[in-house]
Amino acid sequence: MYSDKEFMIFSYHAVCDDWYASGTGDNRVVTTLPESLQTSENTKMYKDAGFNVLFINYVFGHNGTVEDFETSKLKQVMDMANDEGMKCLVFIDELHALAGTTESLINEEKADGSTFFATEADLNAYVANALRDVKQHPAFYGVSVKDEPSYKMFKAQGEVYRAIKAVCPDAYVNMNLLPYSPEHIENGSMLYSEDEQTLVATYGEEEGSKMAYKKYLQLFYDEVGAPIIQYDDYPIHERGSFDVEEAESYLLEYHLINAQIVAEFCKENGLQFSKVFQTCGGGTSSKLWRKCTEADMYWQMNIGMAMGIKGYSYWTYYPVVNEGDEHYDPTASMVNRNGEPNELYYIMQQIHGEMQALAPVLKNFEYRDMKLYTQGTIPGDSNFVGHVETDGTISGVSSVTLGNDGVALVTELFDETFNQKGYWFVNVTDPTQNASQVVTVNFEGVSEILVYKNGVSSKVALTDGVATFELGCGEGVFVLPY
Numbered sequence: 001m002y003s004d005k006e007f008m009i010f011s012y013h014a015v016c017d018d019w020y021a022s023g024t025g026d027n028r029v030v031t032t033l034p035e036s037l038q039t040s041e042n043t044k045m046y047k048d049a050g051f052n053v054l055f056i057n058y059v060f061g062h063n064g065t066v067e068d069f070e071t072s073k074l075k076q077v078m079d080m081a082n083d084e085g086m087k088c089l090v091f092i093d094e095l096h097a098l099a100g101t102t103e104s105l106i107n108e109e110k111a112d113g114s115t116f117f118a119t120e121a122d123l124n125a126y127v128a129n130a131l132r133d134v135k136q137h138p139a140f141y142g143v144s145v146k147d148e149p150s151y152k153m154f155k156a157q158g159e160v161y162r163a164i165k166a167v168c169p170d171a172y173v174n175m176n177l178l179p180y181s182p183e184h185i186e187n188g189s190m191l192y193s194e195d196e197q198t199l200v201a202t203y204g205e206e207e208g209s210k211m212a213y214k215k216y217l218q219l220f221y222d223e224v225g226a227p228i229i230q231y232d233d234y235p236i237h238e239r240g241s242f243d244v245e246e247a248e249s250y251l252l253e254y255h256l257i258n259a260q261i262v263a264e265f266c267k268e269n270g271l272q273f274s275k276v277f278q279t280c281g282g283g284t285s286s287k288l289w290r291k292c293t294e295a296d297m298y299w300q301m302n303i304g305m306a307m308g309i310k311g312y313s314y315w316t317y318y319p320v321v322n323e324g325d326e327h328y329d330p331t332a333s334m335v336n337r338n339g340e341p342n343e344l345y346y347i348m349q350q351i352h353g354e355m356q357a358l359a360p361v362l363k364n365f366e367y368r369d370m371k372l373y374t375q376g377t378i379p380g381d382s383n384f385v386g387h388v389e390t391d392g393t394i395s396g397v398s399s400v401t402l403g404n405d406g407v408a409l410v411t412e413l414f415d416e417t418f419n420q421k422g423y424w425f426v427n428v429t430d431p432t433q434n435a436s437q438v439v440t441v442n443f444e445g446v447s448e449i450l451v452y453k454n455g456v457s458s459k460v461a462l463t464d465g466v467a468t469f470e471l472g473c474g475e476g477v478f479v480l481p482y
Contacts, residue, residue: 006359008052009052009356010053011046011055011279011317012314012315013316014046014318015054015077015318016036017037017073017342018032018034018036019031019033019321020033021321021322024325032217035353038073038077038080040083042081047086048349049317049348049352053086054088054089058093059321060245061092062090062092062093062134063093065094065126074090074134078090083247089174092136095127095131098160099145099146099160102152104155106120120163123159135167135168135171140171143174144173145157145173149177150178150189150191151194155299161175165325173226175224175226177230178192180254184199192215195215196208196212197364199212205448217262221271221452227272228273228311229271229273230313231275232276234277234278234289235251235384237251237290239278241286242327249432251430253387256384256385259303260277260370260388262273262307263370264310267368273308273367274309274310275312277304278300278312279316279333279344279348280319281328281333282327282332291329295474296474297344299473302424303418304477306411307367308362308367308411314334316333317334317335319332353455355455357456362422362478364415364417365413365420366416368386370395371390372403372408372428373400373402375403375407376405377405378430379406380429380430380432381430385407394410394411396412396421396443396481397443397444405435406437407427407436408425408471409424410424410426425479426474427476431474434473436472437473438468438469440467441466446482447464448460449462450479450480451469453477467479
């Protein structure tokens, strides 16, 4: 059962019935499986990988104003999750549709009782009816609404959010925002704000696009008022044709700056930082997402914890059930299309155990600042380093030096309850490289530290405040000075 002493951990495409599909329109092909994969055994296997929340998406979606919940497939899946002590995020058709509207839902002239409403009370009543049965289930935890909304949808999303909270004050509302990507602005998509192109034209692509994304976050907070900021980005990339085995590996250029922008925004506004991480491989017309290795996953998760992230989710557990025009490698996700564990299943099972061992400590700490330290020529791809704002300050540390060529992320976190500082040191050099790092840190006025690595703690006595950490690519340590 998910508790305050754990990180919330779930995955998208965590469920699968008896079909999957690819293509769109006339090219859509549906493959039927011999039986549903959503069995008690497979539900337990998901739980055993370290997940404590089951996201039941559109595969078992529910129309709460029409369908009978008691005889629905959704209830059967929630029963299985409840048997395993898991809570559920559910997909309610009506709420997802409402939250994707680009104008206010409160409109007396357009009021029809299902898309627009004369008053807020009418909207609340509609949402109450949609949730009337599912919210009574013991495994109910919350709902998921429109994914990756543009700023134009925030008015409606805020109205839906407040209606859900009016009906179910304790419900978790999963709202996943767009990542930071200057290409959105270049393509004229108008996703972040109405003046995003003006900002870029005035301040330049680098500064203007950051300003536009920060405005996107502010508009979401102003219109919705939710206490959590969550977005998705998938940084483990490759270039190449699906017809050729060889491919060029690289890292998403804006991965680290995106985390920095959101961490700073959450710090300034007292919000929780959550994120969707990559556990997929595939692409669209060509290769894009590289199949993740153990080093790739440690790289992602250690950066996440270092940036103060408290809620963790993934794209995906199963390969995407309804691919559309995307293509997913069925060997890259945690399980394959038959529901059988891939190598990544066992990798994440181990990492989740290590993360939850640290969670009772780390959940008390909030992000304060970050800094990158480099040495020599950074092995592998280093484009993700260039956009980070480097004027951060790590207090209580007089120096950080690297023994080998590469780059290290250092963040400072703080536990207000116990007036305790904490520090993350992560070797963020491209995980495709065999580039171990020796990080030497001089702590000010410190004679002993408590070091957490891979969920295990150890006390280390210091001489003159100096500590040394040996870190492989993607490895990190969390340090408490005393």
